[in-house]
Amino acid sequence: MLTSVERLLFVRAVPIFQELRDDFLVRLASVMDELSFPRDHTIFTQGEEGRSLYIVVSGLVRVHIGDRDLAHLKQGACFGEMSLFDAEPRSASVTTLENCECLMLTQLQLYDAIEETPGIAVNIIRLLSRRIRELNSKVNAYEVKNSALDLSQAGSNLAG
Secondary structure, eight states: OOOHHHHHHHHHHSGGGTTSOHHHHHHHHHHSEEEEEOTTOEEEOTTSBOOEEEEEEESOEEEEETTEEEEEEOTTOEESOHHHHHOOBOSSEEEESSOEEEEEEEHHHHHHHHHHOTHHHHHHHHHHHHHHHHHHHHHHHHHHHHHHHHHHHHHHHHHO
16 A cells, blocks of 8 residues: 555656646545556456546556557556546456556546646646557558558569
């Protein structure tokens, strides 16, 4: 268990909360639930309804769709934030790779916090935008790689 000071220091270092005032962070950190998960535990499954954001305090989690890994997240990383805003089912599953400690922020807690400090919404939008850009970059790299393979195969067919 984290002390209140440790919680504040930890939450202050999380990218989506970095620009927020300490008085707000104290309140936010105090309402978050602290959860412990054993290794190989599924925190949530793709398709489930989700209404909470998680922050890795310690350990390592795997974000995946089936057997395909999308990301490995460690201390300070957030996951589950998309479902807080769109009320859609979880887009991926998250499973622990090690024993993990996480902080959890529910949708209701977040909405109350945004009403008090709208800046948190801007920070979360930045995080989501960054993740979309990273995914777009991966998709583009994949498409370029496959186009190059298609062209080299077409060239070898013409030569043969």
